[in-house]
Amino acid sequence: MTPIPAPRVNDPKAFGRVAVLMGGTSAEREVSLESGRNVxxxxxxxxxxAQPVDGIPALLEALLAKRFDRVFNILHGNKGGGEDGTLQGLLEALRVPYTGSGVLGSALGMDKIRTKQVWLSLGLPTPRYARLAPGADVVEAARALGLxxxxxxxxxGSSVGVSRVFDEAGLAAAVDLAARYPGELLMEQMIVGGEYTVxxxxxxxxxxxxxVPAGEYYDYHAKYVAEDTQYLCPGLDGEAEAAIRSLALSAFRAAGCTGWGRVDVMRDAAGNNYLLEVNTAPGMTSHxxxxxxxxxxxxxxEELCWRVLETSLPPGDATP
Known part of the structure; x- marks a missing residue:
């Protein structure tokens, strides 16, 4: 593993006045609020x-009033623009430094279909999929992929709107649930095996x-509510661990992501890794x-939050 470099700055004044952006209006608002409070x-x-700011409109008002020098972005989800490139474009226009990926990486990372297209173009492994356009024949798509x-x-994100479908009778309900949320729908080959994140x-x-969830799946409840989900770290040993880390870093860079984030991976019984998605504003809750x-x-x-905040500094900025 590449050694983790020493912190770039030691003086908290190097960051100036920091807005911790949280909450917003997405389906992940409550998770974002908890993450933001912790940060x-x-x-x-x-x-x-550091001061809390709830949502982009409040942040814009504060930035126009010159109340902050940089932003620690811990907004989650699509609706509200915190993780899809909207916020990042605004901050770029205002020339306000911020944590996390830029406009391209944020927008691409939030769009699972186009992220997969980029990965596939580079030969990176990801489950086979179908884009479900309005009016698409979902039964035909499922038959093509194989249930x-x-x-x-x-x-x-956060497993919102996700369904596992084992027979054709369950397809309609799964599509109805996913369609409650903005954007396109994705049908993906289910990989049976271990679930990993890097x-x-x-x-x-x-x-x-x-x-390793106590139940059958790592769903929203297992992520944010249950206390019996197991997290084995490191998840693998030796060459297998080195390979999954290398794959995750390649996938992160391929999606144009920078700063910090998380890449989710499935590993089948044969030891093959499959990239699921990249998260450009990961949770910072107790789970x-x-x-x-x-x-x-x-x-x-505390040091992790400091190091994430350091990613908002221009290259070369450091104090003794």
């Missing part, structure tokens, strides 16, 4: 002048995590995965 507490504990399949919105911090892939992986290499939650 806010961690930054303040390290002496950073079981996953049906989900192309532009949501956090990215700067140019380093953190140790993988194997996710979240990037903090767990960072802790495995000795980076506690």
């Amino acid at each position: 806010l507490e961690a930054l303040r504990a390290r002496g950073v002048d 079981p399949v996953i049906v989900k919105p192309s532009c949501e 956090g990215i911090l700067g140019d380093v892939a953190l140790p993988s995590i194997r996710i 979240s995965l990037v903090p767990k992986a960072a802790g495995q290499v000795g980076i506690g939650f």
Whole structure:
């Protein structure tokens, strides 16, 4: 594994006044609020002048009033523009530094279909899929892929709107659920095997995590509510662990992502890895995965928030 470099700055004043952007209007609002509260507490504990801001309209008002110097973005989800390139374009126009990926990486990362198209063009492994345009024959699509399949919105996270379909009778309900959310619908070959995730911090892939839910699936409840989900870190050993980290980092870069994030991977019984999606604004709750992986290499939650905030500094900025 590539060594994690030392922190770039030591003085919290180097960040100026920081807006911790959280909440918003997406289906992941409550998760974002919890993440934001945790980040806010961690930054303040390290002496950073950080203040909470709920949603983009409030942030824009504050930025036009010159109340902040940079933004720690912890908005989740598509609706509201925090993770899909909308916010990033606004901040670029205002020349306000921010954490996370830029316009391209954010927009692409939020669109699962187009992320898969990029990965496939580069020969990176991802499950076979079908784009479900309005009026599409979902039964024909499922037969072409082969049941079981996953049906989900192309532009949501946190397992929102996701269904696992094992027979043709379940397709209509799955499509109805996914269609409640904005954007296109995606049908994907279900990979049976272990579920893994790899956090990215700067140019380093953190140790993988194997996710073992108490129930059959790692759904919204298992992610954010249940206390009995197991997280095995590192999730693999030796060459297999090195391979999954290398794949995740390649996938992250291929999607135009920078700063920090998380790449989700399925691994089948034969040991083949399949890329699922990239998350450009991962959760920072008590159940979240990037903090767990960072802790495995000795980076506690406060230091992790500091290092993520460092990614908003221009290259070369540092203090003794």
